[in-house]
Amino acid sequence: MQNNLPTPYFMIDEDKLIHNLEIAKKLKELSGVKLVLALKCFSTWGVFDVIKPYLDGTTSSGPYEVKLGYETFGKETHAYSVGYSEDDVKSVVGMCDKMIFNSLSQLDAHRHLVEGKASIGVRLNPGVSRAGQDLADPARQFSRLGVQEDQLNAELFDSLDGVMFHMNCENKSADDFISLLDSISQRFGTYLDKLDWVSLGGGVFFTWPGYEVEKLAQALKQFSEKHGVQLYLEPGEAIITKTADLVVTVVDVVENGMKTAIVDSATEAHRLDTLIYNEPATIGEATENGEFEYVIGSCSCLAGDQFCVAKFDKPLEIGQRLHIIDSAGYTMVKLNWFNGLKMPSVYYKRSNDDIQKLNEFGYDDFKRSLSQWSVH
Template sequence: MQKDQMKTPYFMINEDKLIENLEKAKQLKEMSGIKLVLALKCFSTWGVFDIISPYLDGTTSSGPFEVKLGYETFGGETHAYSVGYSEDDVREVANICDKMIFNSQSQLAAYRHIVEEKASIGLRLNPGVGYAGQDLANPARQFSRLGVQENQIDQSVFDTIDGVMFHINCENKDVDAFIHLLESISERYSEHLNKLDWVSLGGGVFFTWPEYDIQKLALALKAFSEKYRVQLYLEPGEAIITQTTDLVVTVVDIVENGMKTAIVDSATEAHRLDTLIYNEPATIFEASDSGEYRYIIGSCSCLAGDQFCVTNFDKPLEIGQQLRIQDSAGYTMVKLNWFNGLRMPSVYCERSNGQIQKLNEFTYEDFKRSLSQWKVT
């Protein structure tokens, strides 16, 4: 398939860029002895798991369907975690997960009998420290429901579980800040960690960021692992797929009300939700900081404030022109929705050999079926 034959909007995943990140993951594993499990909450496009799975050790989840997806399509270890399990959830995945991590001591007590003899059991702990650019994404925020607070732990629980999870980072690009958090965990839980078989340090460690000191991170992880004789895990999501994918859109209209707005055939609320939630403007490949033509890149949804960014171009935009919205893999395809009945982006992968592979395509029937399937008679 040729790119000029493809209808926008669509996501284009680049295999070579994905492998660049995965090679860094491989380097981290080899230097530290850590295991890496892909966070499916960030990226679940299983059509490219054949690229990712040889580099990683498995998957981790935030809900029962993700557990099933990881088990069926990725292989390796399957970690199950949820902020709040139902008994049905636990029974549904107990036989297919390698590790089940509970968010609270009450859930652990209620459901561990279902999991024992089937999977390794863990508990999420909240040490009260974390790293996040926004409070909305900070696991250690005030009144956090994520994990057991240090002052609420029943100390005997460490004799009854196999491992713990500390997920306290979000887009942490600062290796020294991460090491500081690791030292804090070591100080707070030192008397308990050596009773465990494994410790997950969660996700949000952006070790594929340009100029990130992977060696420094690896040495800190290796020292922690050797000190407590535990197998360490990280749960990367964004770190694996950052800068690998464009959301390709077409300018369908240009309007002006104090500033020119190029309306494209996509929407943040439907196709790139985190742009809206976190108020983080998108980056357009064709834009130019020094360009003299300034535009709002607006969506075709009815939400008044739905826009991708405000940016400059060297030349005036034209109706029918395509734009590439960069870094559009993480928390996009897993959050797609049918708001306004907009056309859902197709998903493609440009393989290393130049071949373009269609991974998914959506139709009106998918939209219709998502809303109701049976007619009341």
């Protein structure tokens, strides 16, 4: 059945998803940490029933994510935003267990709406981080993310339940994370001792091959016991890495000094992080030493819109399918209608090889995204 599905489409693999979730389960058991899924990375709620037994809830970056987590995942619902309006706070306070403010001014403005309804926290910026690119570095110069250390005083923590640090992006080293953890303990420890919970954010890539999960678990357990707090991590990519492919079809091959295979998808519309971070995609059919090299080009009109350069053992042919691997995180949540391109459908491959459709899109979805009424 899979070979007959019209492209482009995402295929989420249940076995690969459960593999990651079993690692998450092991981390929880060894450390006592709670894990809440970062919806900013992955919000495909059609698979939440598979994820729910392993994780403790969801964390959000905007009001609609809060509502989605509350309605479709349940368990704990954490609400965070870089900037809440008063209406935002009112709309989600009845649905969230924890509300985390990005600044002291936001805390002062909205605390009265939350007290007695949800646990209250703030985001702290520790000034240190592990992030591969400046664009994704929460501790970058002039960062707006979280309260700076020099703005803190002991009295503040008498009226807080918890805090959140987010200081990692695809950190694949337990030692690097532990060094950040030690820095936080040394600099903020007396504050943390007053709290009930501490979230250490996301970006800890504990499902990456070879990651020292036991070492991470031990460090988390020691930190939790030292400061008497319940720890949280907010994994996104770690849960869904390598679980989904974006399947595309070669629709043309052109040459201008180099062969380009044009596929029926676009980074600008369907895999935006490839374009934003200039990180080439990986093609499942490619080989390291293949004789035939191609640019894998998008079908959008943006001149620099391409997935990658890849080598193959045989020449690519029109009508051939390619699998753009690891296409779940920060991908489906960023889909857009640029150029009026066909939106990829979303499918789920069960462990027994059955294929379940989660979503499909058509012209009416495109049209409705632009206007619902005309001017009269």
